[in-house]
Amino acid sequence: MAELSTIARPYAAAxxxxxxxxxxxxxxxxxxxxx
Structure with a gap:
């Protein structure tokens, strides 16, 4: 499973x-x- 920070990064950038x-x-x- 991917790290939470890796999953959240695109949403944070957007x-x-x-x-x-x-x-x-x-x-x-x-x-x-x-x-």
Missing amino acids: AFAAAKDSQVGLETWAKAVKQ
Whole structure:
């Protein structure tokens, strides 16, 4: 079975790219992810 970090990496990269390109910015996304 694959490592959890290996499985999660593409999703994390996609979320970061979406946050970076979004109008609300990275800080808002970071707060949402922490919750």
